[in-house]
Amino acid sequence: MKWFGRGSSRSRDADNESESRTAAADEHTRLLPNRVDSGVPPYLSPDDPAVSPYNLWTVRLVRRVTTALTLVTFLWWIVQLVSAFVTPPGLHTRGGGFFALSYVSLALITLSASLVFFSTPSKSARILGIIMAALFLLHAVIILAVRQIRHEEIWVGVVTLLWALLMSVWQLVADRTVQWGKEEEEERLTGRPETRRTLGEWLQVTLWTFALFVMDLVLILMTYNLILRAVDSSLEPPGKLYGVDNDKYRIHVYCHGGKTKTATEDVPTVLFEGGEDPVEWGLWQFAENAVKNGSIGRYCFADRSGIAWSDTAPSPLSAGMAMEALSEALVRAGEKGPWVLVSAGIGSIYSRVFSSRHGEDVKGILMIDPLHEDLLHRVGNPGRAFLLWFRGVLSPLGLERVSGALFKGRSKADRVWGRSAYQSGKTIFGKLQESLVADSLTKREVISSRVIQDQNVPVVVISSGSKMREDRSWEEKQRDLTHITKKLEAWDVVEDAPLQVWRTLEGRELIEKRLKRLLGLS
Incomplete structure (x- = not known):
């Protein structure tokens, strides 16, 4: 017993x-x-699959949260991508939106790569991650401190930047959590933290470090470009900015000179519409000289959406929509005409739409190498639109703008309205909007404008002889544009002039001569 x-x-x-x-x-x-009470040795081999940070529920939770954040970021990235083509209500950024797209893209890449290399934390990745977070923080300080940039990015850009900052901090938290979990499990199951890495782990660490290094380099370039934007915002516009489309964006309007009268009526104001370049880059100087020469009394011009000081408009934006915004801006500026319209290149498309909608207020039309509606496919072809979009995506890097400022002495004026204005993300966005609807919405509006155009409005066409010699279809279309009304005043060909006819002495003199006649001053 x-x-x-x-x-x-x-x-x-x-x-x-x-x-x-x-x-x-x-x-x-x-x-x-199977290892508890099984009689196996108390420590495992470091290569045993059981030695994993995923043993800890904390690590698994961090991965699930990272996956959820990646999904949310991806959805926001889709929204930002679509906004360039069709702007969802309330998500319009007045600066073009390419900076916001860059921020959400960087956040998405960071989170996605963090998931791919989740189980291989490294000190180098954490150091580069800290640099990334610091750069995002610097961007937030600049954007919130500079009123013009804050106005252009509005809440969409600011929130996107703060989200990217938060995601960079989360990546650091996740990396440090996995490192802690890895050390915990190795200490418990193998007796000591493992310092060696397999070849596969070294490859993952190298790729992850390289990806973070590239993203830091991108952010450094964006920082320089953002600083240039801050510097450029100090350049005061010559005119004033007026809110249009329920104050969604602003249009810059500038007028100069005094109202004059002939014996019978007021002399019309000359309204300039730029071509591929801003009015300030060429035509503005011509207008100033024309006032001094007495060829014109008063003139106005307005920058189209995205050009010079004007904000970008929501997408899509056709010529008709742009001219509605111009009409609203002119009324807010107290400018009521009558008008003589002077335009160049694609600007003639806009002027013709404006003329058809303002009836008796338009007293004359002068077009310098005007673009014909049948040639809008050159502006609106898919290849050009894609290149503009691609340039826009790269524009936050400021590769040309930064190098121009550092090595070519480009000034604020050069970047806002001068020779480097085409490099601005805002201007690229405006050109992209123009291209997307040129051969569809805009073309239909121009065709309609020709039908309803007042046939008693005098028209002058001035063409580049050089352009017509190299492009026979251009010559044919120039001839057709002399018939948009029944009152053709003149069709002049300046033989050796480029498309910007006013850049030659003969071209300037001819334009002034025709303007004086349209204005009744000669």
């Missing part, structure tokens, strides 16, 4: 010990049921 009692005591002790071990089971032992 004593023997039986001792056996029962041993059995009860074994059961109690087993129950004690079972009661003490935690997230580690539950994941390793």
Whole structure:
């Protein structure tokens, strides 16, 4: 009986010990049921699959949260991508939106790469991640401190930037959590933290470090470009900015000169419409000289959406929509005409739409190498639109703008309205909008404008001889544009002039001569 009692005591002790071990089971032992009480050595090989940070519920939770954040960021990236083509209500950025797209793209790449290399944390990745977060923070300070940039980016750009900053901080938290979990499990299961890495792990660490290095380099370039934007915002516009389309964006309007009268009526104001370049880059100087020469009395011009000081408009934006915004801006500026319209290149498309909608207020039309509606496919072809979009995506890097400022002495004026204005993300966005609807919405509006155009409005066409010699279809279309009304005043060909006819002395003199006649001053 004593023997039986001792056996029962041993059995009860074994059961109690087993129950004690079972009661003490935690997230580690539950994941390793075959290794508990199995008689295997207490430490495992570092290469054993059971030695993993995923044993910890904290690490698994961090990965799930990272996956959820990646999904949310991807959805916001889709919204930003679509906004360049069709702007969702309330998501219009007045600066073009390419900076916001860059921020969400960087956040998406960071989170996606973090998931791919989740189980291989590294010190180098954390250092580069800290630099990234610091650069995002610097961007936030600049944007919030500079009123003009804050106006252009509005809440969409600011929130996107703050989200990217938050995601960069989360990536650091996730990396550090995995590092902690890795050390915890290696200490518990192998007896010490593992310092060596397999070839596959080294490859992952190298790729992850390289990706973060490239993103930091991108952010550094964006920082320089953002600083240039801050510097350029100090350049005051010559005119004033007027809110249009329920104050969604602003149009810059500038007028100069005094109202004059002939013996019978007011002399019309000359309204300039730029071509591929801003009015300020060429035609403005011509207008100033014409006022000094007495060829014109008063003139106005307005920058189209995205050009010079004007904000970008929501997409899509056709010529008709742009002219409605111009009409609203002119009314707000107190400018009511009558008008003589002077336009160049694609600007003639806009002027013709404006003329057809203002009836008796337009007293004359002078077009310098005007673009014909049948040639709008050159502006609106898909290849050009894609190149503009691609340039816009790269524009936050400021590769040309920064190098121009550092090595070519480009000034604020050069970047806002001068020779480097085409490099601005805002201007590229405006050109992209123009291209997307040129051969569809805009073309239909111009065709309609020709039908309803007042046929008693005098028209002057001035063409580049050089352009007509190299492009016979251009010559044919120039001839057709002399018939948009029944009152053709003149069709002049300046033989050796480029498309910007006013850049030659003969061209300037001819334009002034024709303007004086349209204005009734000669």
